[in-house]
Amino acid sequence: MKNLAICSLALLLAALGPQRSQHGLFDAAWALGVLMLVAFVAQRAAAGLRLPPLTGWVAAGLLLGPGLLKLVPPDPTLHLLHSFAALWVGFGAGLELPLRPAMGRRPALAIALSTLGVFLAVAAGLALLAGVPWELALVVGALSCLWGPFTTAAVVSDAQVVSWGLVGNGCGLLLLCGVLVLLQGQGLLPAGALALAGALGASPLAGALVGSLLGRLRLCATPRTALVGLGGGFLLCTLLIDQFQLYALLFGFAAGWTLTRHPDQRQQVEPGARAVQPLFAMLFFALAGATLDPRLLWPPATALVQNALIQVLALVLLRGWALARLAPAPRPRPWLLLPKAALLFELVYHPGGGLAGLLAAEPARLLRQLALAELLIHVFGLAVIAFLLYRPRPETSDSIVPR
Numbered sequence: 001m002k003n004l005a006i007c008s009l010a011l012l013l014a015a016l017g018p019q020r021s022q023h024g025l026f027d028a029a030w031a032l033g034v035l036m037l038v039a040f041v042a043q044r045a046a047a048g049l050r051l052p053p054l055t056g057w058v059a060a061g062l063l064l065g066p067g068l069l070k071l072v073p074p075d076p077t078l079h080l081l082h083s084f085a086a087l088w089v090g091f092g093a094g095l096e097l098p099l100r101p102a103m104g105r106r107p108a109l110a111i112a113l114s115t116l117g118v119f120l121a122v123a124a125g126l127a128l129l130a131g132v133p134w135e136l137a138l139v140v141g142a143l144s145c146l147w148g149p150f151t152t153a154a155v156v157s158d159a160q161v162v163s164w165g166l167v168g169n170g171c172g173l174l175l176l177c178g179v180l181v182l183l184q185g186q187g188l189l190p191a192g193a194l195a196l197a198g199a200l201g202a203s204p205l206a207g208a209l210v211g212s213l214l215g216r217l218r219l220c221a222t223p224r225t226a227l228v229g230l231g232g233g234f235l236l237c238t239l240l241i242d243q244f245q246l247y248a249l250l251f252g253f254a255a256g257w258t259l260t261r262h263p264d265q266r267q268q269v270e271p272g273a274r275a276v277q278p279l280f281a282m283l284f285f286a287l288a289g290a291t292l293d294p295r296l297l298w299p300p301a302t303a304l305v306q307n308a309l310i311q312v313l314a315l316v317l318l319r320g321w322a323l324a325r326l327a328p329a330p331r332p333r334p335w336l337l338l339p340k341a342a343l344l345f346e347l348v349y350h351p352g353g354g355l356a357g358l359l360a361a362e363p364a365r366l367l368r369q370l371a372l373a374e375l376l377i378h379v380f381g382l383a384v385i386a387f388l389l390y391r392p393r394p395e396t397s398d399s400i401v402p403r
Helices: 002-015 027-048 053-064 076-096 105-128 134-144 159-185 192-217 223-244 248-259 263-291 302-326 341-348 361-389
Strands: none
Touching (some): 076 263, 076 341, 134 341, 159 192, 263 341
């Protein structure tokens, strides 16, 4: 009841806020404050229902976004804050990973083959059964075979499972870059496809360079300087990402993973990074939800239902049954349930246009519709199942927002 009262008060203040009557300097701050307050209340409500925080954060964004109350308008300042939060989300995921994936050659090869099989099955199914143009079918197939790990740390703490997601996601991104280059070479996509593929490759490289500089310059040598150094460095990186249209999640992930090569500084960074990580995760997913418009799903395209059925069959058979045969695990693993919502959102809804900006109007609408449906399924379906089956690690006492 208390949370409901706080949420009602926040919505009342938002409805009477300055963005309703005039445009001022503090519109972004007002919208951000309301969004964070409602997201925190939604997180508490989700916890009471035994749901993951991710579900509450995105639900709060959807409530305040363009599809419902329209209280969080598009704003350049909010976009920069979203990129800044994405850097922290990716950086925290990179810190969680071991320096080398916890697997042998056979599981890695099995994951690569499974990822390729899902890509081919989904792309061929959409093109041959649903009549989707080949360029769109190949792009959707590449998105369908993505794995984690950008929300993995908030769901599971098994290093081997996270490593599986890392290898699978790397294979999926390589396939996506290859598809973009191939389609542009065939004249099916504009020249912007090469720029997007280049940004996908340049983002982790630039992040690795930043992580290496952080380690070599010892900006995170003590706990006191760690958060200050990271905060200032990430502010500069956010401007760099915005200028060159890079991908903040990949950038931050590579920076965090590279910093693990300096164990002494990693020990100084981890406590503070874990403490603020849930706060930035809440900011990232709440702003992501405020960008989505569920009304785009109506009227649903015919290919939407067919795509869902094709993806389910491909994932169950090629990432479930076949992968279990090729690389049997000692116990059931949640790699099938790892949510890819964060990376999928950035790829499709990137402010530079993303993948949808490469397509004509109708195929772009279909791609956004497919991506939106998959995002909602992952956030409100698969993430909930994974959270219930594999509880997160215990919280630390200095955590700002519960995981």
